[in-house]
Amino acid sequence: MSHVVREPRGRTTQGVGGQRGAGAVQRPLQVREDAERGRPREDGQGAQTGTSHPPRLCAAAGVNTGWVTETTRPTAETTGPTAETPRPVAVVTGASSGIGAATARALAAQGFEVVCVARRVDRIEALAAQIDGRAVRGDVTSATDVASLVEQVGGRCDLLVNNAGVYPSGFLLDIDAAEWDRIMDLNVRVPFLLTQLVAKQIIAAGRGGAVVNISSGAAHRMRRSVVPYCLSKTALDRLTKGYALELAQFGIRVNAVEPGFAAGSTSSPLTDEHVRQTLAGIPLGRASGPEDAAAAVLFLCSPAASYITGTSVAVDGGNSIGSLAVHQAKKTPL
Ligand SMILES: NC(=O)c1ccc[n+]([C@@H]2O[C@H](COP(=O)([O-])OP(=O)(O)OC[C@H]3O[C@@H](n4cnc5c(N)ncnc54)[C@H](OP(=O)(O)O)[C@@H]3O)[C@@H](O)[C@H]2O)c1
Secondary structure, three states: OOOEOOOOOOOOOOOOOOOOOOOHHHHHHHHHHHHHOOOOOOOOOOOOOOOOOOOOHHHHHOOOOOOOOOOOOOOHHHHOOOOOOOOOEEEEEOOOOHHHHHHHHHHHHOOOEEEEEEOOHHHHHHHHHHHOOEEEEOOOOOHHHHHHHHHHHOOOOOEEEEOOOOOOOOOOOOOOHHHHHHHHHHHHHHHHHHHHHHHHHHHHHOOOEEEEEEOOHHHOOOOOOOHHHHHHHHHHHHHHHHHHHHHHHHOEEEEEEEEOOOOOOOOOOOOHHHHHHHHHOOOOOOOOOHHHHHHHHHHHOOHHHOOOOOOEEEEOOOOOOOOOOOOOOOOOOO
16 A cells, blocks of 8 residues: 555544543444433534534534535635544545445445545546545555555544445356355455544544445345355355444444446456346346435434444346246236
8 A cells, every 4th residue: 555645635633523532432332322301412523513523424424413524525715724523534446436436426426535545546536536535546455555545544534434245156167275265355354444543533532423235135045156256245245244243332333235246347257148147037127227326325324324334225127026927827917
């Protein structure tokens, strides 16, 4: 992980929650109590209107008033480049293409400072420049790169989107142990580790946060020739629920999104016949676009989802419901 390519406007070195240190672990419970009573926290985070503090993503944990919006978030024009009012920070892995890039754009449009992480630095640099975010080049399976990423985020992460993943094909009789390890590493071990590291920062800062894992319908339905991928997404689904259970007490919500079928994905080299058959079987009649999954990520970290944790949202046009095929002769025309 080499460097922060772009510095955002209005950046400060202070944690988003503004509080750290001993005793912080006890704070989230207090935070929730205050939020439920509809009154500001003692440090002003999660404050209702009428305070001098900006809205924050503590909404992700259900403790704040709402989004950081275009009208409320600080800009260089309204506050100057040295303002002590940082935007909430979202780290998106695999932001160089597909769902990760679309998610980064959607979060930035909602007022997040997005840290775009991937290996193809030219792509994330270009994206970061467009969305006023940051680009951090790195291989998330590398311990060195992950350590560097966490250091560069510097305790200022409110939302983690574990999106980077691989979808390699290979029959169980053919794949070797190294390929197995590669899939499990990126699709399961990395989300485990990144969530742990980011959650510790959020807890230490004494504020809430959210994690969204990009899973797949493959978590629930086995597919021939991509069994390790299916297993990895099943594990990610269980990891989502496990973290949701253990992090709820700290005001951190953990959910997953299961994107639908997107034939153009770079991680999915599919046969034409498979693409045709799959598209024909989607009830809502179209392939998924990266923006579909991104919209679900936005929802899961919004105030509207403040009571949702440990769940997985299928964004698949109904593809996981069942078969569209007619199994019996119709008695009456539709
Ligand atoms: N598209 C679909 O149909 C679909 C359906 C269900 C679920 N999903 C899931 O959605 C997620 C994104 O899929 P996608 O279709 O958007 O795939 P994609 O276009 O191939 O994007 C994968 C992203 O992961 C990054 N990445 C891969 N290995 C990495 C590593 N070691 N370190 C850092 N970044 C890495 C890639 O960036 P670099 O190569 O630049 O590093 C790229 O940005 C995956 O978890 C996938 O399983 C996709």
